[in-house]
Amino acid sequence: MTITDIFQETTMALGTNKVRSGLTMLGIVIGISSVIAMVSIGQGAQGAIQSSIQGLGSNLLTIIPGILQPGRGIVSSGRGAAQTLKNDDVSALRSVQGVASVSPELNRRFQITSSAGNNTNSTVIGVSPEYLTVRNVTIENGSFITDLHFNSLSRVAVLGPTAAQDLFGDADPIGKTIRINQMNVQIIGVLQAKGSAGFFNPDDTVFVPLTMMQRILAGVDYLSTIAVSVEHKDLMPQVKDEATSVLAAKHRVDPQNPDFSIVSQSDILGTLTAVTNTFTIFLASIAGISLLVGGIGIMNMMLTTVTERTREIGLRKAIGAKKRDITQQFLAEAVTLTFLGGAIGILLGWMISLAVSRFANIATNVSFSSVAMAFGVSAAIGIIFGYYPARRAASLNPIAALRYE
Amino acid sequence: MLDCRDLKKIYTNGGEETVVLKGISLSIKKSEFVAIMGPSGSGKSTLMHILGCLDTPTSGTYTIDGQDASKLSDEALADIRVKKIGFVFQAFNLLPRATVLRNVMLPLVYARLAPDKREELAKQALRAAAFPEEFWHHRSNQLSGGMMQRVAIARALVNNPAMILADEPTGNLDTKTGETVLAAFQKLHREQGRTIILITHEPYIAKHAERILYLRDGNLVRDEPSSL
Known part of the structure; x- marks a missing residue:
C-alpha cells in the first residue's frame, strides 16, 4: 500500500x-x-x-543574618531574629575585590498615616543612597535619599508607588508629610513601579535614611540586609567567597559555619x-x-x-x-x-x-x-x-x- | 493446472476430531468451467477454502499453477491469492462507500501495482464483466444486487488470476438476475478462456458449468460432464 x-x-x-x-x-x-x-x-x-527577580537587580548578592536551614530554602527564611550584621561590616565589604557598591538596609513594618488621613501598614526600609544603583530602582518623581540626608539623619522619605497610592491616592505626595511611628517625615520622592516579586511587593515600601531609621525610628544598631552589587556576573562566586571570609574574620566565626548567609539572585531564582x-x-x-x-x-x-x-x-x-x-x-x-x-x-x-x-x-x-x-x-x-x-x-x-x- | 492428491481436513474441537474432507483427489485443467455441488455439510466450503488458498489441508498435496500450496505460511498464501485467485462471494463483499472503480482496483493495491496502472486494468475488468460504464463512478451501495455481483466479478478478474472461485454467487439474487451473473461467467469462460470454479448446492446453477463434481460427507462421489 x-x-x-x-x-x-x-x-x-x-x-x-x-x-x-x-x-x-x-x-x-x-x-x-x-x-x-x-x-x-x-x-x-x-x-x-x-x-521580576532580575528586575530587583542583577549581579546582586544579598547578605542576611543567621543561617539558612538546608532544605528549608531561601524563600521561607525567617530573618530579623539574628542581629549579627553591623554597620562596620559595610566598609569591610566595600574593600572586597569586584564589589561595585554596597547597600546596607534595615527594614521593619510600621503603621503609617498620611496628612490626607489615610493609613497603611507598610515596610519601612532604612537605606543609604547606594540603594538606588544596587537595587536597580528608578525615581519617578522628586529625588532619592542623598548623602546629605544620610549623614544628617534627615526626617525624609521616598515612597514606593503602591504606598504612595495607598496614602495619598492620586494626589502628588511630594512635599507632604506622613507619620511613621508618631514621627513626622517629609516626602521627597516617589519610585517607579517594579511589579511584585511573587512573595514580596517592592512597591509597597517607604524608604528613609538608614541612619535615621536605626537611631530614631527603630532604635537599633544592626542591619537586616546588606545588598552587594558585583562588577560582573562572572565574579559572583569569587566575590561571594571573599565576602564570606572577610565577614567571618570580622565576626570571629568559622567561615564554614558563619553567623550570616550570602544569597545570590541565581540562588533565589533557582x-x-x-x-x-x-x-x-x-x-x-x-x-x-x-x-x-x-x-x-x-x-x-x-x-x-x-x-x-x-x-x-x-x-x-x-x-x-x-x-x-x-x-x-x-x-x-x-x-x-x-x-x-x-x-x-x-x-x-x-x-x-x-x-x-x-x-x-x-x-x-x-x-x-x-x-x-x-x-x-x-x-x-x-x-x-x-x-x-x-x-x-x-x-x-x-x-x-x-x-x- | 490445479491438482489435489488425497486431501484431508480434520478439525479438532475440544479433543473431538471432525473429519471434513476424507481424501479428495481431483484435477482441473486450464480453461475448465467446473461446478462443485453438494448438500450442506458435505465439505464443499472447506474444499473451496483449500482450493482458494485461504486454508491448508491437514494432509495431502495441493498444487496450483505448478506451485505446491499445501504447506505454506499465511503470508505466502496471501501472496498466491493476490496473484492467482479471484474470489466472488455470495454476499458480494464490496466496500460500500467506495466507488465501483475503487472496489475493482482494491486487489491491485495489495498486489502493490503502481497507482497509475490500476485504473486501466480496472476498466478492462469492468468491461469484461459486462458492467455498464455509466455506473463506474457510482458508490457500490447505490447499485442493485446483480450489478454488485458484476463489480465483484470484475474485482476477481482484475489481477488476471489463474482461476476464479465463485462461492454461491447467485445465492443472494433472484433467478433472473442470477441468470445474468451466470451468463457473465459463461462469457468469461468462452471468450477469455478463464478457469472458473463454481460452488453451489442448486443443480440448475451447476448445469451452467461444463463439469460437475459431487461431494457427499467429505468424499468426491461423482465427477461427470454437465448434461447441458
Missing part, C-alpha cells in the same frame, strides 16, 4: 462515522489542549518570576524555578490524565471498528492483503485521529492560554517545546493505543472473518 492508498482508506473509514470519529477525537483535543494551557500557565509564572517547575509538572500531569483517558477512548473506538468491519477485513485478506497491510490501515486511522486531535488541541490550548492571560491577568507562555511535545505525545498515543486493535484486525482468520455476521 502506498501512502496515498493508506490516506484514502483512512479518510473513507473515518468519514463513514463522522460523529464517532469526532467524539473520540474530542478526548484527545481536551487532553492536549489542557496540557498546553496548563504548561503555558506554569511557564508564564516562571517567566514572570524570573523577570529555588523559585524549582517551585514553579513542580507546579507546572503538577498541572501538566493532571492534564496528562485526561490525555490518557482520551487515548483509551481511541483504543475503545478502534476495537469497536475492528469488530464492525470484520467482514471487510476478511475480504481484504481473501483478495491478498497481508498482515502488514491491515495493521498499517488501522494504525493509520488511530494515528490520524490523535494527530488531528493533537493539532486542534494545540490551537485550543493556545487560545485558552491567551484567554487566561487576557481575562484572568495571569502571565502565560506557550513554548515551542510544549507544542512539539504535545504533537509527539498525541502521535505516540495513536501508535500505542492503536497498535493493539490493529494487530487484532491483522490476525483475524480470513475464513472466520468472511463468515462473521
